[in-house]
Amino acid sequence: MADLTTNFIGIKSPNPFWLASAPPTDKEYNVRRAFEAGWGGVVWKTLGSEGPPVVNVNGPRYGAIWGADRRLLGLNNIELITDRPLEVNLREIKSVKRDYKDRALVISLMVPCDEESWKAILKAIEDTEADGVELNFGCPHGMSERGMGSAVGQVPEYIEMVTRWVKQHSRMPCIVKLTPNITDVRKPAEAAKRGGADAVSLINTINSITSVNLDSFSPEPSIDGKGAHGGYCGPAVKPIALSMVSEIARNPETHGLPISGIGGVTTWRDAAEFMALGCGTVQVCTAAMTYGFKVVQEMMSGLSQYLDEHRMSVDDLVGRAVPNVTDWQYLNLNYVTKAEIDQDLCIKCGRCFAACEDTSHQAIAMSEDRTFSVKDEECVACNLCIDVCPVENCITMRQLQKGEVDPRTGKKVGDYANWTTHPNNPMAQAAE
Amino acid sequence: MTNSQLTPGIAAGRLGAGDYAQNFADIAPRYDPHEARVAADRCYFCHDAPCMTACPTSIDIPLFIRQIATGTPEAAAKTIFSQNILGGMCARVCPTEQLCEEVCVREVAEGKPVEIGRLQRFATDTLMEKGAHPFTRAEATGKTVAVVGAGPAGLSAAHRLAMKGHDVVIYDPKPKAGGLNEYGIASYKTPGGFAQAEVDWLLKIGGISVENGKALGSGLTLDGLKKDHDAVVLAIGLAGVNALRADGEELNNVLSAVDFIAELRQQPDRAKLPIGRDVVVIGGGMTAVDAAVQSKLLGAENVTIVYRRGQDRMSASAHEQEHATSVGVRIVHHAAPVRVLGNGAVQEIEFAYTEDRPDGLKQKDETFRLKADQVMKAIGQTLDGAPDGLKTEGGKIAVTGAGRTSVPGVWAAGDCASGGEDLTVTAVAEGRDAAEDIHAQLTA
Numbered sequence: 085m086a087d088l089t090t091n092f093i094g095i096k097s098p099n100p101f102w103l104a105s106a107p108p109t110d111k112e113y114n115v116r117r118a119f120e121a122g123w124g125g126v127v128w129k130t131l132g133s134e135g136p137p138v139v140n141v142n143g144p145r146y147g148a149i150w151g152a153d154r155r156l157l158g159l160n161n162i163e164l165i166t167d168r169p170l171e172v173n174l175r176e177i178k179s180v181k182r183d184y185k186d187r188a189l190v191i192s193l194m195v196p197c198d199e200e201s202w203k204a205i206l207k208a209i210e211d212t213e214a215d216g217v218e219l220n221f222g223c224p225h226g227m228s229e230r231g232m233g234s235a236v237g238q239v240p241e242y243i244e245m246v247t248r249w250v251k252q253h254s255r256m257p258c259i260v261k262l263t264p265n266i267t268d269v270r271k272p273a274e275a276a277k278r279g280g281a282d283a284v285s286l287i288n289t290i291n292s293i294t295s296v297n298l299d300s301f302s303p304e305p306s307i308d309g310k311g312a313h314g315g316y317c318g319p320a321v322k323p324i325a326l327s328m329v330s331e332i333a334r335n336p337e338t339h340g341l342p343i344s345g346i347g348g349v350t351t352w353r354d355a356a357e358f359m360a361l362g363c364g365t366v367q368v369c370t371a372a373m374t375y376g377f378k379v380v381q382e383m384m385s386g387l388s389q390y391l392d393e394h395r396m397s398v399d400d401l402v403g404r405a406v407p408n409v410t411d412w413q414y415l416n417l418n419y420v421t422k423a424e425i426d427q428d429l430c431i432k433c434g435r436c437f438a439a440c441e442d443t444s445h446q447a448i449a450m451s452e453d454r455t456f457s458v459k460d461e462e463c464v465a466c467n468l469c470i471d472v473c474p475v476e477n478c479i480t481m482r483q484l485q486k487g488e489v490d491p492r493t494g495k496k497v498g499d500y501a502n503w504t505t506h507p508n509n510p511m512a513q514a515a516e
Numbered sequence: 517m518t519n520s521q522l523t524p525g526i527a528a529g530r531l532g533a534g535d536y537a538q539n540f541a542d543i544a545p546r547y548d549p550h551e552a553r554v555a556a557d558r559c560y561f562c563h564d565a566p567c568m569t570a571c572p573t574s575i576d577i578p579l580f581i582r583q584i585a586t587g588t589p590e591a592a593a594k595t596i597f598s599q600n601i602l603g604g605m606c607a608r609v610c611p612t613e614q615l616c617e618e619v620c621v622r623e624v625a626e627g628k629p630v631e632i633g634r635l636q637r638f639a640t641d642t643l644m645e646k647g648a649h650p651f652t653r654a655e656a657t658g659k660t661v662a663v664v665g666a667g668p669a670g671l672s673a674a675h676r677l678a679m680k681g682h683d684v685v686i687y688d689p690k691p692k693a694g695g696l697n698e699y700g701i702a703s704y705k706t707p708g709g710f711a712q713a714e715v716d717w718l719l720k721i722g723g724i725s726v727e728n729g730k731a732l733g734s735g736l737t738l739d740g741l742k743k744d745h746d747a748v749v750l751a752i753g754l755a756g757v758n759a760l761r762a763d764g765e766e767l768n769n770v771l772s773a774v775d776f777i778a779e780l781r782q783q784p785d786r787a788k789l790p791i792g793r794d795v796v797v798i799g800g801g802m803t804a805v806d807a808a809v810q811s812k813l814l815g816a817e818n819v820t821i822v823y824r825r826g827q828d829r830m831s832a833s834a835h836e837q838e839h840a841t842s843v844g845v846r847i848v849h850h851a852a853p854v855r856v857l858g859n860g861a862v863q864e865i866e867f868a869y870t871e872d873r874p875d876g877l878k879q880k881d882e883t884f885r886l887k888a889d890q891v892m893k894a895i896g897q898t899l900d901g902a903p904d905g906l907k908t909e910g911g912k913i914a915v916t917g918a919g920r921t922s923v924p925g926v927w928a929a930g931d932c933a934s935g936g937e938d939l940t941v942t943a944v945a946e947g948r949d950a951a952e953d954i955h956a957q958l959t960a
Contacts, residue, residue, distance in 0.1 A: 454564075
């Protein structure tokens with residue numbers, strides 16, 4: 085069994101699987117169940133300022149999209165921060181932490197954008213013995229209308245300012261949670277770093293309407309015939325999250341800044357991918373909300389098996405894929421591949437043919453007896469046939485070796501060369 | 517007196533009332549909407565799909581399944597009905613395991629096809645239960661067409677002709693329309709009066725009148741029909757039954773399996789149907805299986821199907837054979853009847869073992885006997901009552917192209933016509949195609 089112990093900005097946890105600040109972490113009861121199930125850490129549901137708590141809608145707060153057999157692919161919510169009194173949350177946090185000293189317990193915070201409010205909440209949580217704070221600059225619905233959440237996260241200067249206050253008025257490790265509802269995620273990450281953040285976590289949820297009811301014409305989830313955009317999460321958002329994480333991990337300004345990865349982590353494999361792109365921990369919500377807390381057991385056993393099989397430690401894994409994330413212009417244009425169809429695996433559905441013939445390069449031939457084969461002289465290796473083939477590994481890419489002639493271009497495959505030196509590039513630099 | 521499975525001879529009410537209801541319940545109940553979506557989601561939407569090619573009526577199966585998957589089973593049903601107006605019955609009785617589902621790429625790849633038949637039933641039932649008919653008639657042409665036979669081929673032809681604007685009269689000897697759909701299919705495949713409901717729904721297109729109790733030779737002549745109509749479609753099926761050609765065939769309780777099935781279909785109270793304690797069914801097709809299984813379901817103690825050739829030659833599908841054996845029917849291969857024994861009524865039947873040789877099927881000297889209170893013949897049907905003057909071929913009305921007979925103005929479709937398998941779905945296709953051909957000729 086691989087050692088999954090994690091030390092993330094000084095916060096120790098028995099494994100890198102944390103529950104994200106969200107409905108599953110709103111109460112002592114839930115959090116105790118989570119720790120009993122094996123979760124390494126919990127980011128407690130966002131606390132607001134002292135005083136009357138926020139209120140939630142009293143109709144549906146979640147919407148969803150589904151795949152086959154109602155497998156939940158994406159979830160959205162219009163729930164706000166905790167709607168329970170601050171003192172109740174603080175009492176419960178303290179009680180849980182006392183009993184689970186080995187687990188990470190981080191408190192998510194969101195208060196108005198003035199120094200006094202932040203000073204006050206930081207003082208209020210001082211006594212809980214929590215391990216750190218996460219600044220919720222990501223929540224895209226409701227709270228953002230009141231100048232908090234993503235309204236802060238969309239302005240790098242505010243992020244920097246608030247982060248600085250937090251670091252000034254607290255000795256706790258500070259994670260800044262970022263919103264994906266921006267154009268360039270590197271800017272808020274840089275601002276967090278300038279403000280003194282110990283880490284960033286991302287992504288928070290994405291502005292979304294899951295569907296429109298075609299009888300009532302209300303967006304879903306519908307509250308009395310009306311809908312407001314919610315925050316989108318779950319397996320569907322993972323590719324967006326991975327990309328944003330990778331941008332921060334490879335940006336020279338933020339490279340090395342610890343990241344807690346969030347966004348559609350459903351299995352150990354998802355978690356490992358986030359970690360390979362630089363995340364020291366991952367945070368999970370939708371998978372737990374879909375299947376319950378027990379999913380962490382698969383995550384632990386899967387990651388452990390993977391690390392054992394590859395003779396890697398958690399530290400070996402974190403960031404290992406970052407050097408391979410690059411810009412398009414540096415991709416090797418002399419990497420030439422051709423699709424190949426394994427006739428033994430082919431079930432003759434013809435999807436590759438329909439896709440290629442109708443929407444791509446007419447590079448697949450279909451015979452009278454439904455044998456499908458690739459026309460190398462037409463194939464640009466776009467991968468669409470592989471993506472639409474229902475049989476795993478039936479269609480694969482074969483790399484043409486150096487010196488081999490590409491039947492499509494009639495040219496021999498050469499050494500690595502990219503767009504920056506390509507003759508068609510008006511900005512091309514002469515090769516040295 | 518209460519009868520049981522062990523009551524000797526032929527007796528009704530061998531089972532408890534609940535047993536009948538259970539035995540003759542829908543064998544493959546309709547999917548609920550969620551089941552349908554899950555099943556539909558398995559379809560790969562193949563290009564130039566093999567299932568569509570395998571369907572005798574060429575239903576656009578990937579399209580209708582996608583329409584189910586996207587929550588529009590009514591649109592799916594219209595896709596089905598535009599090719600096969602009896603898509604509801606075909607969804608129940610088609611040997612899909614030998615047609616669309618056999619060639620489904622997921623059958624080939626995983627041994628588990630997309631359940632096309634059950635999805636078709638989900639779509640067609642959904643639309644039909646709404647009561648509306650999805651097609652309207654074209655402008656009236658003023659032409660009339662006679663259709664002889666109200667079975668699948670005749671109904672299919674009549675519907676297509678009516679849709680094209682022709683007026684159609686269907687003649688049928690039986691009191692109810694539907695042909696084998698009404699009289700010839702096992703009850704558990706089409707419970708709840710579906711066959712008549714389907715006929716009523718089909719006739720909603722308008723322009724079709726049905727005259728029952730009329731057949732060629734009893735009230736009708738081909739010349740008369742030709743004189744009164746612009747075209748004639750013969751869809752008279754195969755009304756004759758092959759003889760055993762074994763001694764003692766004339767004994768009581770040696771009956772036609774077709775008649776047995778028809779009687780069963782028309783008797784709503786199964787407890788009133790007498791059945792033997794020992795039943796022997798002779799034949800290897802769907803009719804043999806339907807008769808044998810239903811004998812068992814009525815409470816016969818021992819039911820045996822005896823087929824003169826090997827299992828690989830049985831025309832009943834493997835699925836049908838499995839169904840028979842799963843309800844307790846025994847299937848004996850390579851045996852042919854030589855003598856029916858009994859005193860007035862059959863008591864036993866003697867078989868000779870057979871073997872397939874290069875020069876044909878030979879009976880061996882070894883014989884065996886089976887106890888039999890009833891012997892049901894299911895060894896094929898024959899053309900009966902076809903009008904003189906039509907060319908025949910292999911015991912059927914010879915046709916060329918889309919059902920054209922040797923007599924101008926007369927078409928034939930379904931089991932009575934040469935070519936094609938004797939399947940409901942094939943009959944529907946032939947009826948439809950003959951109608952299109954007639955329409956083309958009448959409007960040329």
